[in-house]
Amino acid sequence: MNRDWIATARTLSQALPYFQRFVDATVVIKLGGHAMGSDEAMDEFARDVALMRQVGVNPVIVHGGGPMINKMLGRLNIESKFVNGKRVTDEATMEVVEMVLSGIVNSDIVQAISEQGGRAVGVSGKDSGLIICDQEDPELGLVGRPTEVNPKLLRDLAEKGIIPVIAPLGMGRNGETFNLNGDTAAGAIAAALKADRLLLLTDVAGVKNAQGEVLTELTAAQIREMVADGTISGGMIPKTQTAVDAVEGGVRAAVILDGRAPNACLLELFTEHGAGSIIRKG
Ligand SMILES: Nc1ncnc2c1ncn2[C@@H]1O[C@H](COP(=O)(O)OP(=O)(O)O)[C@@H](O)[C@H]1O
Numbered sequence: 001m002n003r004d005w006i007a008t009a010r011t012l013s014q015a016l017p018y019f020q021r022f023v024d025a026t027v028v029i030k031l032g033g034h035a036m037g038s039d040e041a042m043d044e045f046a047r048d049v050a051l052m053r054q055v056g057v058n059p060v061i062v063h064g065g066g067p068m069i070n071k072m073l074g075r076l077n078i079e080s081k082f083v084n085g086k087r088v089t090d091e092a093t094m095e096v097v098e099m100v101l102s103g104i105v106n107s108d109i110v111q112a113i114s115e116q117g118g119r120a121v122g123v124s125g126k127d128s129g130l131i132i133c134d135q136e137d138p139e140l141g142l143v144g145r146p147t148e149v150n151p152k153l154l155r156d157l158a159e160k161g162i163i164p165v166i167a168p169l170g171m172g173r174n175g176e177t178f179n180l181n182g183d184t185a186a187g188a189i190a191a192a193l194k195a196d197r198l199l200l201l202t203d204v205a206g207v208k209n210a211q212g213e214v215l216t217e218l219t220a221a222q223i224r225e226m227v228a229d230g231t232i233s234g235g236m237i238p239k240t241q242t243a244v245d246a247v248e249g250g251v252r253a254a255v256i257l258d259g260r261a262p263n264a265c266l267l268e269l270f271t272e273h274g275a276g277s278i279i280r281k282g
């Protein structure tokens with residue numbers, strides 16, 4: 001018999017204890033815009049998500065789309081400005097953000113999962129009171145800070161085997177639409193669901209120290225120091241902050257990993273190897 005088939009059967013057999021460990025587990029996956037490099041990467045991600053559902057995991061997808069928003073704002077000659085990894089969002093920018101996140105990125109992910117045989121439904125944090133926000137900081141304009149998350153919709157979907165795909169938007173108390181950083185939205189949802197894992201998929205192998213080495217385990221105290229001394233900067237600031245808030249909010253563990261690596265989610269969940277930087281309650 002072809003040796004490759006033997007290896008495949010063996011791999012499946014070795015995954016059994018991991019499949020058993022994660023049956024009924026809730027795994028919130030944040031797919032960053034930079035991790036959605038190509039159609040092939042998207043298809044592979046979608047296949048991994050469909051497989052997770054097939055073996056009894058409840059995946060909940062929260063996506064970003066920063067690079068796609070930048071591109072559309074560029075086409076419309078609207079300037080992009082970021083403060084500590086968050087987009088300064090005026091009304092014109094908010095319209096474009098909502099259009100790109102809900103209208104393009106969200107539906108692309110839903111379609112990709114459906115093509116792999118998964119049942120996915122696209123929503124935003126504005127649907128069914130999922131994410132209620134206050135303004136985070138007047139300097140950032142219409143950027144929200146989640147104050148209340150109502151995960152009932154997500155539980156109902158999970159019960160029916162449906163995979164929610166969530167655009168990071170929030171609703172203000174007066175009906176305003178807020179732009180949320182994708183990591184922030186994923187962390188708030190993971191905490192509300194008391195998820196077993198929060199996987200933050202990005203375009204680096206993990207959190208790097210000043211020497212450029214990936215740290216496989218990190219504590220909240222280490223992260224605070226690395227943000228203060230500038231070792232962690234830009235988009236990695238909300239990402240690490242999210243990981244800390246999530247584990248302090250009841251998520252078992254958060255992992256920052258390279259979403260462009262082949263089968264990144266499967267590697268992390270179903271093999272001994274693991275991947276990226278893990279943050280546990282410390
Ligand atoms: N200490 C660090 N370790 C790893 N990446 C870092 C660090 N500090 C800053 N970064 C930057 O953070 C980026 C990831 O954040 P971001 O671009 O917002 O990703 P995403 O679009 O996936 O949310 C990396 O590409 C890297 O340039």
Ligand SMILES: CC(=O)N[C@@H](CCC(=O)OP(=O)(O)O)C(=O)O
Nearest residue numbers: 033064065066086087180181182
């Ligand atoms: C407030 C804020 O910054 N919102 C983000 C939402 C998208 C996002 O988070 O995209 P990535 O995960 O791909 O970076 C933005 O406007 O770019």
